[in-house]
Amino acid sequence: TQLLEQSPQFLSIQEGENLTVYCNSSSVFSSLQWYRQEPGEGPVLLVTVVTGGEVKKLKRLTFQFGDARKDSSLHITAAQPGDTGLYLCAGAQRNAGNMLTFGGGTRLMVKP
Amino acid sequence: DAMVIQNPRYQVTQFGKPVTLSCSQTLNHNVMYWYQQKSSQAPKLLFHYYDKDFNNEADTPDNFQSRRPNTSFCFLDIRSPGLGDAAMYLCATSGPPLNEKLFFGSGTQLSVL
Numbered sequence: 001t002q003l004l005e006q007s008p009q010f011l012s013i014q015e016g017e018n019l020t021v022y023c024n025s026s027s028v029f030s031s032l033q034w035y036r037q038e039p040g041e042g043p044v045l046l047v048t049v050v051t052g053g054e055v056k057k058l059k060r061l062t063f064q065f066g067d068a069r070k071d072s073s074l075h076i077t078a079a080q081p082g083d084t085g086l087y088l089c090a091g092a093q094r095n096a097g098n099m100l101t102f103g104g105g106t107r108l109m110v111k112p
Numbered sequence: 113d114a115m116v117i118q119n120p121r122y123q124v125t126q127f128g129k130p131v132t133l134s135c136s137q138t139l140n141h142n143v144m145y146w147y148q149q150k151s152s153q154a155p156k157l158l159f160h161y162y163d164k165d166f167n168n169e170a171d172t173p174d175n176f177q178s179r180r181p182n183t184s185f186c187f188l189d190i191r192s193p194g195l196g197d198a199a200m201y202l203c204a205t206s207g208p209p210l211n212e213k214l215f216f217g218s219g220t221q222l223s224v225l
Contacts, residue, residue, distance in 0.1 A: 031212055042116075042202050042216030043155070088154055092212045100214060102154040 003027055004091055006103035013079055014111050021074045021106045023089035030094045032065055032072045037086040037105075079110045115139050118203050118217035125193050126225050133188040133220045135203030143211050144186040146178060147202040149219070155202055161186060190222075198224045 005024045013019055023032065031050045035043035047056050049065035049072060056063045060083075062075040076083055086107050090100040116137045125131040137144065142163050147155035159168045161180045175197070177189040190197055200221050204214040 031210075033213065035214075035216075040121075040219070040221070042118075042204070042219050043214070044216070045213055048213060086152065090214075092210075098210055098212045099157075099160075100212070105152065105154045107152055 003101045004089060004103035006087075006089055006106050008106060009104065010107050010109075012109045012111065015080055016078050017110075019076050019079055019108070021076075021087055021089075021108075022071070023073065023091075023103050024071045025091065026070065027091070027093065028069050029091035030069075030098070031092045032069070033090045033092070033100070034063055034072070034074055035088040035090065037088060039085075043086075043088055076108075079108075081110045081112050084108060084110050116203060116205055116215050116217035118201075118220050120220060121218060122221050122223070124223045124225060125190075127195065128192045131190050131193055131222070133190075133201050133203075133222070135186045135188075135217055136184050137186075137203075137205045137215075138184070139205055139207060139215060140183060141205035141207035141215070142183070143206045144180060145204040145206070145214070146176075146186070146188045147204065149200040149202055158188070193222070193224045195224050198222055 007022050033048045034046045037043040047063045052067045052069045054065045060077045064073045086105050088105045089103040092098045119134050145160040146158045149155040158172045175191050179187045200219045202219045203217040
């Protein structure tokens with residue numbers, strides 16, 4: 001059983017559609033990060049959320065950290081083909097030396 | 113501007129033939145990690161160095177070893193690669209204050225023939 005469950009695992013949508021990716025856990029995290037990974041490249045950090053209830057916006061991407069710091073969501077508005085990639089959430093726990101635990105990932109394909 | 117550099121990008125080896133993957137960083141970060149990532153899956157942590165202290169994950173096979181001769185460089189040695197070891201190998205670093213944010217290299221895609 002994964003500590004961080006991401007859903008959906010796969011998502012294929014048309015350009016212009018909206019989507020939400022979820023990252024859920026029964027554990028509390030001191031922070032949660034979202035990464036995007038393009039084929040053949042390493043993951044790139046998009047955002048870090050730290051405070052329960054925090055909302056961060058990055059252009060068309062909106063990230064939310066749950067009040068209890070156990071879950072997070074990523075919402076993309078008007079998706080574009082350039083958003084295609086593997087989205088990974090990762091949680092840090094202070095009692096684990098801030099080592100990151102990755103979710104299983106969501107593979108997003110945005111068709112033109 | 114590359115900050116975490118992995119070489120080579122693609123590596124082909126034969127079954128059972130030792131192979132070494134390399135990683136260097138210009139961030140002066142104290143923590144370096146090696147992850148294994150199989151197709152469309154999340155990266156799986158193999159081990160990490162906190163400065164010179166080596167930390168092995170419990171389920172990392174003995175076939176995988178690592179060396180960190182200095183702050184900037186870290187190597188992943190696969191002593192006897194099997195077909196199941198074909199994967200993308202990602203190096204990452206993190207630094208103070210909290211060592212939470214990972215900076216990844218572009219990875220080395222390893223094929224085992």
